Amino acid sequence: MTSENPTRTGSRRLRADRARQVADVLRRQVLGEAFADGALPREDELAEEFGASRNTVREALDLLRGEGLVRRVPGSGTLVVAEKVPHGLNRLQGLAETLHEHGEVVNEVRSFGPVRAPGPVARRLGLPEGADVVYVERLRRLNGLPLSLDLTYLAPDIGAELTAEALVDQDIFGLIEQVTGRSLGRADITLEAVNADAHSAAMLEVPRGSALLMLERLTSLSDGRPVDLEYVRFRGDRITMQGSLLRDIP
Incomplete structure (x- = not known):
């Protein structure tokens, strides 16, 4: 048995770090369209800019290639091949409102109708145990490509006023405001990474176990009444979450 040179091992680890x-800095440039012609600078130029070795730059580009953001083209260098669309977290908006500048959002309504609310869902919507809610499952596409799978529980009086047909080409948020005559007030959100289960993977056309961005959102009317609880699974390779945070200093 031979032992690995600890100095060489440490060097590789430092280079990987x-x-x-x-890669983190280049990723933001790629997604932010910093490379207008779609081509990244040459490896030696990147090495100089980052103060890194060419081997380090190659490893960074390999990471981005593994994410499907760039590809190596002989004679042309490294080119941008995938674009993520930004989903803003600064305002309470539906997906079509958020992404209207990036193309057409189309909803495929896969399920719509009343169901008995699971206990945690009923409690979060301020409903009695065993109450019915209206359940909606939608596959959302951007420019024809699957982007998100949305599972939504609506307060029963609001859901009863909606139709599956209306949900095909309209955001739920706008429909809720039409039905209630009130504006939406706030949403409490949680964002985390989850693995794609068999159903989500099939709907979003990704391998089972792929990392997805999961947005849990409880939305309330301007009077504080919670009316919409959503679990939205986004393809992580097609969207990036963006927002601006202000620090309140006492």
């Missing part, structure tokens, strides 16, 4: 740092 540095490669991730370089």
Whole structure:
């Protein structure tokens, strides 16, 4: 048995750490369309800009290639091949409102109708145990490509006024405001990474077990009444969450 040179092992680890740092900065440039012609600078130029070795830059580009953001083209260098669309977290908006500048959002309504609310859902919507809610499952597409799978529980009086047909080409948020005559007030959100189960993977056309962005959102009317509880699974390779945060200092 031969032992690995600890100095060489430490060197590789440092290079891998540095490669991730370089990839993080380049990723934001790629997604932010900093490379207008779709081509990244040459490896030697990137090495100089980041103060890194060419091997480190190559490892960073390999990471981005693994994410499907760039590809190596002989004779042309490294090109941008995938674009993520930004989903803003600053305002309470539906997906079509958020992404209207990036193309057409189409809803495929896969399920719509009353169901008995699970206990946690009823409690979060301020409903009695065993109450019915209206359940909606939608596959959302952007420019024809699957982007998100939305599972929504609506307060029963609001859901009863909606139709599956209306949900095909309209955001739920706008429909809720039409039905209630009130504006939406706030939403409490949780964002986390989850693995794609068999159903989600099939709907979003990704391998089972792929990382998805899961947005849990409880939305209330301006009077504080909770009316909409959503679990939205986004394809992580097609969307990036963006927002601006202000620090309140006492």
